[in-house]
Amino acid sequence: MNRRQLLETGLCSLTALAVGAPARPARAQQWPARNVRIIVPYAAGSATDLVPRVVFDDVSARLGHTFVVENRVGGSTTVGSATVARAEPDGHTILVHSNAILTVPAIQANVPYDPVRDFSGITTLGNVPLVLVVPPQKNIKSVQQLVAAAKAKPGTMNYAAVGVGTPTHLTAERFRLAAGIEAQLVPFKGSPEAMTEVLTGRVDFFFCPVAAGAPLISDGKLIALAVSGSRRAEALPNLPTTVEAGFPNSDFDFWVGAFVPKRTPRDLVDRIHDEIVTAIKGPTMKDKLAALGVEPLVMSPTDFDARVAREAALAIDLAKAAHLAVQ
Numbered sequence: 001m002n003r004r005q006l007l008e009t010g011l012c013s014l015t016a017l018a019v020g021a022p023a024r025p026a027r028a029q030q031w032p033a034r035n036v037r038i039i040v041p042y043a044a045g046s047a048t049d050l051v052p053r054v055v056f057d058d059v060s061a062r063l064g065h066t067f068v069v070e071n072r073v074g075g076s077t078t079v080g081s082a083t084v085a086r087a088e089p090d091g092h093t094i095l096v097h098s099n100a101i102l103t104v105p106a107i108q109a110n111v112p113y114d115p116v117r118d119f120s121g122i123t124t125l126g127n128v129p130l131v132l133v134v135p136p137q138k139n140i141k142s143v144q145q146l147v148a149a150a151k152a153k154p155g156t157m158n159y160a161a162v163g164v165g166t167p168t169h170l171t172a173e174r175f176r177l178a179a180g181i182e183a184q185l186v187p188f189k190g191s192p193e194a195m196t197e198v199l200t201g202r203v204d205f206f207f208c209p210v211a212a213g214a215p216l217i218s219d220g221k222l223i224a225l226a227v228s229g230s231r232r233a234e235a236l237p238n239l240p241t242t243v244e245a246g247f248p249n250s251d252f253d254f255w256v257g258a259f260v261p262k263r264t265p266r267d268l269v270d271r272i273h274d275e276i277v278t279a280i281k282g283p284t285m286k287d288k289l290a291a292l293g294v295e296p297l298v299m300s301p302t303d304f305d306a307r308v309a310r311e312a313a314l315a316i317d318l319a320k321a322a323h324l325a326v327q
Helices: 003-020 047-063 078-085 100-107 143-152 167-179 191-200 210-218 266-280 285-290 301-321
Strands: 036-040 067-071 093-098 119-127 130-134 158-162 184-188 205-209 223-227 255-261
Touching: 036 047, 036 078, 047 067, 047 093, 047 119, 047 255, 047 266, 047 285, 078 093, 078 255, 093 100, 093 119, 100 167, 100 301, 119 266, 119 301, 130 143, 130 167, 130 210, 143 167, 143 223, 158 167, 158 191, 167 184, 167 205, 167 301, 184 191, 191 205, 191 210, 205 210, 210 223, 255 266, 266 285, 266 301
Parallel strands: 036 067, 036 093, 158 184, 158 205
Antiparallel strands: 093 255, 119 255, 130 205, 130 223
């Protein structure tokens, strides 16, 4: 075999290997190439802040790269979200947000991002069950009794929520509409402040995170009536959902999820998704999240994008039905 034949044979062999064993795209293989920023549009200490710290600690340890959580608060979470929407679509800036990414634009004007057009969903990280609680001095023991009391004196009942346009706010509004009652919103900066007012009896009811409410429920300082989600909470398995309690279309899920800018290549989205899901399905992650009052929840990027589009439309319809003025 002469030199030319040898070269041709070698080239044919290399081509056959390339065709038979396609390599993963280089951009996904190279991620991460530097520190990754995890933008959280909430103050430190909330569930939406703590969940990514737990999850990305695991990702960081496995990949040997630094993942830095940055709290970018302001504008009812829109400042942090807009930061990621404008970021380079290279996988090194990730947004972790609750479904307030959908509910805030439903009632706030001039939001500097569109949750469907400007972001690609990676996966949900977890579900945050909300429990409907009332103070014992109200002598209300069931959802039916709460609704009856509200209807007996229309316009006199109020409810707590952590901010305006947040999941705790929209959860209460969806329940209120489904139950056909009137109730006045009393917004608070955080769950502790809201909880204090419920405990005193100055606020009639509150859909609070299970982690915050469970100790007070166990001590008899709050009465739990139901959970708001589409399924029962693992931490309170004997408590019905509001739908099971007799109020169709009252369910509202509160989730935390991860997003990247919309122009991020799909292979890179898939790579980030795989690393996050590996962390969430790890042997100790469920217990770590349970300590935060969060139930692990993962979805494919395609399914998550579909859920975001569906729930964004639901939030707009809910805001209109509840006559929540665009501010």
